[in-house]
Amino acid sequence: MAGGRRGRRRGRAAGLAAAALGSVLGGGAARGALGAGGGFPRPEGYEELAPAEACRVGCESLRMSGKELLAWWKKQPEADKSWFGIANPLQKMLTDLGDLHVDPEMPNADMATFKIGDLILTYLADLEDEVEAEHERETGLPAAEASREDKQARLLATYMDKEALEWEGDVLPGLGWDEDPEYLRAAHVNQYHKMAGFLQWPHYDWRGVPSTPLQLTCKWDFTTVMFISLARRTDRRAELKAKMPKEVPYSVVDAVEGKNLDLNEIGTYQGYRLEEDDPMTSLVPSLLMHFIDMPHPYLQQYWSRDVSAGEIGLVLSLKRVFDRAQSEGLGSVLVLEDDHTVVPRPYCLFLGEVAKLQESGIEWDFIVIESYNWFGDDANNLPEGLGPFFTRISGAHNTHAIMYSARGMQRVKDSGFFDRCIMPLDEYLSYMANPGRHTRSDFHDCLGPGGGAAPERFVGLRWRGTRLVQASESAALSSIDTAEDGGDGEL
Secondary structure, X not given: OOOHHHHOOOOHHHXXXXXXXXXXXXXXXXXXXXXXXXXXXXXXXXXXXXXHHHOOOOHHHHHOOHHHHHHHHHHOOXXXXXXXXXOOOOHHHXXXXXXXXXXXXXXXXXXXXXXXXXXXXXXXXXXXXXXXXXXXXXXXXXXXXXXXXXXXXXXXXXXXXOOOOEEOOEEOOOOOOOOOHHHHHHHHHHHHHHHHHHHOOOOXXXXXXXXXXXXXXXXXXXXXXXXXXXXXXXXXXXXXXXXXXXXXXXEEEEOOOHHHOOHHHOOEOOOOOOOOOOHHHHEOOOOOOEOXXXXXXHHHHHHOOOOOHHHHHHHHHHHHHHHHHHHOOOXXXXXXXXXXXXXXXXXXXXXXXHHHHHHHOOOOOEEEOOOOEEOOEOHHHOOOOOOOOEEEEOOEEOOOEEEEEHHHHHHHHHOOOOOOOEOOHHHHHHHHHOHHHOOOHHHHHHHOOEOXXXXXXXXXXXXXOOOOEEEOHHHHOOOOOOHHHOOOOOO
């Protein structure tokens, strides 16, 4: 969910989306091969998950309840990340819950957002345990063997009849019976089960991550940092000069201004926009879980529009980066947007781990540095010998900080992305990391080999160590969103 209340869609469109998706799933769904826990049904045409027997790390998660999964996760956050840390990959899902009920103008709004989100998760986890215990008594089916889809439906049905949750003595805003409680209760249950689903193997890499060592040796010129920046934004370039660590070499690549492009001469993917009632807006990438009684607000908002000129400008700016990197014969390049800079100590750790990755001989295409809008890991397909600071990602929408290998840069160029399939960069990378389980299977026709087949997967990795980039104050305004969404639309 993006933007809290801004992202909500109610009424007939939500009902149509749920009904249409129910028809799709009922007509050709196959039970996923997760084994214990059941998972969610797999719509026809999408890839199966690995069987439970293939699990090596985090196998306990296959039989855990949502309450157990959340408790286990809270006890072992990645590296130096705290439960409420912004770099935690599931953090945004919790804040989305709280954001539904918090006025940003209220005192201590940020802390209230966390606490309300956690209140909702805790309540639903306890309620689900009660519901599943009763279901087990009535049917004899152990709760650990019930499908997550069935648990989701039972929890929602029960939750609808419960008293409204309260915060500091008052009913949570929006849950009063004179407001929109049914929509918001459905949003609570859907988000809770999405989080629980992602915490179940193989959607989350449960390997432990070491803390940052006390002593670090840094080879600062191991890779090159390139910033994408508009030539006329001298203020941002001055900020880079002031905030980038002096020991870190970097260069700036002039960005392409999207507003100056003739969009009729560019190979934009023409099928990007979905209707608001399209069933794909209710299907979560990787999990292939559908949101009951509503679309997925973030995905509906993200897909029910055309590719913007700013997004096209960003893609063509990346091509300029690749052209320069290849002309200089670079083995890798860290690409940052000009509203982020690196933090010396964690960046030093990162460089050391990338050096080990290169020495291992493991082939990779890109590394996602941060993953707020995260659609799971792929713990079943970890490259042999991959260290714990990295995992294979299934999908994520965050491209303000990405490292590309020489192989990855060439594969992006060869895929047709820059020539005939231009779409938002984060969508493209999320799709290419796991096209067989990405919701937008229609992308196969543009990026695949033909005949509706999916392209070969990229090896996309996720950094699991402590946060190594920091946002500047200008990051609050996106440089690629349209002005009506709060950004300046400049790229």
